[in-house]
Amino acid sequence: MVAELERNTVLDGGAEMVNAQPHILKIRDLSIYYGEKRAVNSISFDIHQHAVTALIGPSGCGKSTFLRSINRMNDLIPGARAEGEIMYEDLNILRGDVNLVELRKEIGMVFQKPNPFPKSIYNNITHALKFAGTKRKGDLDQLVEESLRKAALWDEVKDRLHDSALSLSGGQQQRLCIARTLAMKPTVLLLDEPASALDPISNAKIEELMLDLKKEYSIIIVTHNMQQASRISDKTAFFLNGDLVEYDATETIFTRPSQKQTEDYISGRFG
Numbered sequence: 001m002v003a004e005l006e007r008n009t010v011l012d013g014g015a016e017m018v019n020a021q022p023h024i025l026k027i028r029d030l031s032i033y034y035g036e037k038r039a040v041n042s043i044s045f046d047i048h049q050h051a052v053t054a055l056i057g058p059s060g061c062g063k064s065t066f067l068r069s070i071n072r073m074n075d076l077i078p079g080a081r082a083e084g085e086i087m088y089e090d091l092n093i094l095r096g097d098v099n100l101v102e103l104r105k106e107i108g109m110v111f112q113k114p115n116p117f118p119k120s121i122y123n124n125i126t127h128a129l130k131f132a133g134t135k136r137k138g139d140l141d142q143l144v145e146e147s148l149r150k151a152a153l154w155d156e157v158k159d160r161l162h163d164s165a166l167s168l169s170g171g172q173q174q175r176l177c178i179a180r181t182l183a184m185k186p187t188v189l190l191l192d193e194p195a196s197a198l199d200p201i202s203n204a205k206i207e208e209l210m211l212d213l214k215k216e217y218s219i220i221i222v223t224h225n226m227q228q229a230s231r232i233s234d235k236t237a238f239f240l241n242g243d244l245v246e247y248d249a250t251e252t253i254f255t256r257p258s259q260k261q262t263e264d265y266i267s268g269r270f271g
């Protein structure tokens, strides 16, 4: 009982700390369509800096569609369009004149399935850096090491940087993809079920990494794993049929949600 109370105190303190953080993204009346079909229905909420925000909800409820809109990846899908605003600092990133290359450097994305390039571990990281203008070997070496350290992969690969990335395990490949994204010095990391294709040990490493990375970045993660959401996130947004049903401190969502639909979902009654 005392342990339970202590646990709540710590979690409540954590929620207060997160609420004190400024907002990095402000979503206003955001709707997203594929042709005539509306996949996200006029959602509005604010995302805190240096927090892990989990997006949960049953399959097809619009989580990934929303996540992809934050760095305009839906632009690559013919017929997809968004209405409303996603304010990133003072910029509505949905504006037509936004520089998408710069946007995707600031708001990086990691996908469900690890997708390293069929190149060496080293070149997976330098590929984008060279494209972005970093050419000096000393600078590249330093950035490779820094990114791999941040992704908790350096110790495992420092002696084999010129081996193929495809020789790494699935979990290592996913951390390499995270390192590749971190090398672009983003402020926001979008993660679409980054651990769902991995074994439990790799999964635990990715979770540990998230908790470390949120000190420096703001993280938004789609997950189907309720335990994972409750372990690593500060805030949770519950989506259903394209609606944002509830958004609150993770502890509140998982212990005393205000909406019946949220309670039904987290207790496994549907989805």
Ligand SMILES: Nc1ncnc2c1ncn2[C@@H]1O[C@H](COP(=O)(O)OP(=O)(O)OP(=O)(O)O)[C@@H](O)[C@H]1O
Binding pocket: 034, 039, 057, 058, 059, 060, 061, 062, 063, 064, 065, 066, 077
């Ligand atoms: N490229 C696309 N073209 C047309 N419709 C799409 C496309 N991608 C998603 N949709 C539709 O938009 C709705 C939301 O899908 P989305 O993938 O965002 O849901 P999700 O909550 O992320 O699901 P999951 O948990 O299964 O990944 C679904 O009805 C889906 O069929």
